[in-house]
Structures are given as structure tokens and as C-alpha cells.
Amino acid sequence: MSFTFEDLRAAVAAGVLTEAQAASVTALANDRAGKRAAMPAEDEPFEFFRGFSEIFVSIGLVILLSGIATMLAWFGGIALMSVLPLICAGICWWWAGYFTLKRRMNLPSMVLATAFGGGIYLSAITILGQAGLSLRVVVVVSFVLAALGMGLWYRRFRLPFSAFILGLFALGAIYTLTASVDSLGGFVEGSRGGMGGFFDLRESPQFATATLLFGVAVFLVAMWFDTRDPHRLGRHAATAFWLHMLAAPALVNTVALTLYNSGGAGGIGLLVVALVIITLLALVIDRRSFLTAAIAYIALVIAWVVGDSGDFGTWTFILIALGGLITAIGTWWVPLRAGVMRVLPDFPGKSRLPPYGSTE
Incomplete structure (x- = not known):
């Protein structure tokens, strides 16, 4: 019977091995095989559920x-x-003791975590709404209370997905604090800039700056988790995955939209430089989420280069060029990353990033 990488991850999840022990076993196995620095082609593990039974249980939990x-x-x-929502949140906490801690079922745990956070938020906004406070204060405090609740959930159940929900509530509080009536009105009415104006550092400086700072903060926290689990065997790497899913759109949208809205060849040129930097960053930290968040802006650059006339032929070319580029990067991600990492000089934390090597 062969022993696989998935068995190691299962042992870490079950508490049989620590993440450090599992990483040591992996390192020893790679050394003996003569490929210590090599990583599998699919080296960014992601798991919603382990089988249809989890989907079935999740549906049952929602109905129940x-x-x-x-x-x-x-x-x-x-x-x-x-x-009432707070009572339901308490029930979710109770059930998580079985489905999360005992059964270690991923998707049902995500359902319970989402319902728990939503329950706290709905009860808070309902109760505070009757206290005569301003709407902005009510919404912000409700988001903060829900975020604190999700912090307790993560501390108790160590569910990586709960960090994502916590981040969403924190982002909601930040957006409510910084969004002006004018910017919200422009977004709803579809005035100049639309979503672009909403995240443009020049048109909505408070909102866009808050988004950018949020993205930077979440990125740093995600990297802290990533460097604690470079082999990506346990919950630290999974938590980092969900945090990168928050950080990437916040960073990429703010920077890219600001540069694109500046217009002209200069703005497009700076956008191209930013996209190259984003691609290199994604390769260095071995997280595809940053490049995924930039796909729309790569399409905008291609459209600007070919002259976006809006006809069928132009958009066909854009789709083919964009699809080919993304497919190529995804296909040769491992050797591309290996080349980038070898070219880069040593820097603090480089040894704590995922191992790199070409599988070609």
C-alpha cells in the first residue's frame, strides 16, 4: 500500500502529526527520491468538500x-x-462541535460558519436599529460584532474559511465608514466611472485608500500564515488561501482601476507595468489568486492595443489572446516560478516560501 501526500494532509487534519512533522516527512521523502526542491504541478491545494456526502449534509443543514x-x-x-438569528447562531456553534471538530466535514463547517456570522450580524443590526442610532453607526457596529464573533469561531474551531468570513465583515465595516453618499450615488446611478470611480484613488480617495490599506493588511496576514506552512499541508496554508482571496481583489482593483482611469498611453503603460509586477508577485508567493483578480485588466490592455471597436472580430481576438495567455501561464506555472525564483537574489523570507523547481 502506497503512502501519499493526501495521507499526510489527513494526518495533520486529524491531529496525528503536527504540520512541522509532516513537512519534515515530506522533505525526507523528497530527499530520498532526489527531488527535494520539486513540487507537484498542482501545488496550491484547495478543497470545498471531500465527497457528495458533505454536499448532502450541507443541504440538510440549510433546510434544518x-x-x-x-x-x-x-x-x-x-x-x-x-x-432569532442569534439563537440560530448559537445552534450553529453547538453543531460545529460535531461536524467540524469530530467529523471534520469541510462544506458543512463552512455552511455553519456562514450562518453563525450572518446570525450575529442580523441580530445586531435589528437590535441596534431600534436604539435610535444613525444608520451608518448601526451597520458599522453590526459588522464589527459579526467580525469579532467570527474571530471566536476561528479560535475555537480552527476553520480556515472562517477567516474569509471575518475579513468580509471587516471589509463591510470599512466600506460603510469610508463610502460617501456621492460615491454611492454615482455607483448606483451608473455615472462617470461607475465601479471604476468607486475604487479610483482620485475620485473616491477615502474609500479607495481604505480598500488598498485593507488589501495590504490582509496580504501581510496571509503571508504570515503562508510562511508558517510552506509545504501547504495544513490549516495555515488553507487559511492563507482564503485571505489571499480577499487581499487580491482589494489590491488589484484599486491599483489597476486607478491607472486605467487615468487614460492615455501613459496610464495603459503604467497598468502594464503593474500587471507584470502582480504576475511576478503571484509567481513568487505561489498564489494564483492575484493573477486571477487581474484577468479583467489584462483583457482591457489587449482591447486598448488592438483598438476596441466593439465588433465581433475584435472581441474574438481578445478572447483568444487572453485565453491563450492565461492557459500558457497556468500550464507552465511551475517552471515559470522556478525560473523567477532562481533569478531573484536572496531576500528575507525567501527560504520560507514554497519550494520551487521545474517539473519539465
């Missing part, structure tokens, strides 16, 4: 929570409506 909420509302009446 809906039924319990309906029953409580029916018997409790109006007086219970404010705290």
Missing part, C-alpha cells in the same frame, strides 16, 4: 436551520424576532 428558524418565529412571535 430554516425549519428551526421558522418554528421559533411561529411560537415566539414578534418579541423573539430580534434575537
